[in-house]
Amino acid sequence: MGTIGDWLAGKGAARTSGTLRVGSMASGAPLNLPWLAVRGARPGRTLWLHGQVHGDEINGIVASLRFLRGLDADAMAGNVVVTPTGNPQALDARRKRNPYDELDLDQSYPGSAQGLPTERLAHAMFSEMRGVASMVVSLHTMNPLFDAPPYAVYKVHPDSPVSEADVLGAIAHFRPTLACRQDVGGKGELPGNIAGALDYQCLAAGISAFMVELGRGNAFQPENVALAENGFRGLAQHLGIVEGSPRATGVALRTVSRRGWITAEEGGMFVPRVRAGALVRSGESLGDVYGMDGSVTPVPPFTRDGILIGLRGDPVVHTGERLAFVAWEWADRLPIA
Structure with missing residues (x-):
């Protein structure tokens, strides 16, 4: 197991933070991926919140960090991991793509240890998730030019043990306006390697995963952050990590098949x-x-x-x-x- 998995395999309630080293910049500054985790007093499943794939997606970063701060490790059975930024070079530049290779990170998973900067970031992150995460929530926004109420995006992998019903049951905790099933071929939506998305590669690895779109990019929107925090809490309850009965039972979803x-x-x-x-x-x-x-x-x-x-x-x-x-x-x- 990798760095994060090794720590989660320990015993006893605890919280920590660390970094995954990817490389370095010309100046010598390290290129790292930060991570934070809370390990429960009792073993259980692992909820992984990925705060930002594109550099203009801010609300998910804030929501995941705030949710983690409120957890009581002594009352937990299982773990919560937060990787607040998967694309730190794009975040620092306040733009969608990594400025050093112009690749779309969410079309680059599972990545490559010998690839371009974005591919190396994808590889470092996905290598840690594989075999560790029980469920991954990939947090996004629309780009800064657009307004949007929160919605979800999900995919179906033909060879995954995770069913569409399983994914929709998890999405329901966020009560999105829409749950959009994305065509992995990209028809009518976006060009490129849609199968390289983090959630699709998680499904291929047997990890339940989906995307939540939290409003507009490059903006802090408190109502969307609060919605995400409530969704995280419901998922953690659903997975048995924190106490309480999840409130998603009976939530109807409007699922979109073409957009x-x-x-x-x-x-x-x-x-x-x-x-x-x-x-x-x-x-x-x-x-x-x-x-x-x-x-x-x-x-x-x-x-x-x-x-x-x-x-x-x-x-x-x-x-x-x-x-x-x-x-x-x-x-x-x-x-x-």
Whole structure:
């Protein structure tokens, strides 16, 4: 077992913090991944909270650190691990991707010990999770240009012992507006290696895992931090790590099976008519684009109903830029048992 696993295998209630060494910068400054853990007085399962994959995702960092501070190790059966940042170079630069190789960390797992900086970060983190974590929550936000109510994203791995029902049961503790099943092929969503996401690789390793999107990037949003903390508490109760009965029983979820982006046809100032989270009916428009020549051009109306997962809050748009992230197909699931 690795550094974190070795410590968790010890006996007795305790808490600690440490770093995983990945390498160094040209200046000689170390490139490390920080971690914190609370070990319960009695053995049990391990809940792993991963606070930030992309450098502009702030709310998950704060929520996971605050939750860990409130734990009573003497009353626990099992462990909670927090890795507040998986991408410290991107965090320090306040941008999504690592500036030293421009790779997307959440398309780089399980990583490579001999790879580019991002791949080495992924390898160091995933090597510690494998065989140690019982459940991993990968915490994200939308990018800083978008407003979004909290929602969840999950994947299904064909060879994983973790079922879709298991993952949805865990997601229910966060009471998200939507639970989006992501197409691992990336169709209609994002280009690239979606199978390289942390949660998908966890599922491949037999670890229950999913993503929670906590609002807007590069911002502290107290209501979203509080929602995450409540979700962590419910999961810890569900796993038997802390005392109490989880309250997710009977929570219905709206699961999304298809989603995609609306983009701008012309540049200008985008002024929305609706809010993030709204249901937009067929025939309705998101808003208008004000041109620098004084023109006002409505965004083409929807040809079918859609739910706004995220809506652009920054009005400055160019042709082809994203205006909204939309759920096109969804179903209301029966309450999770």
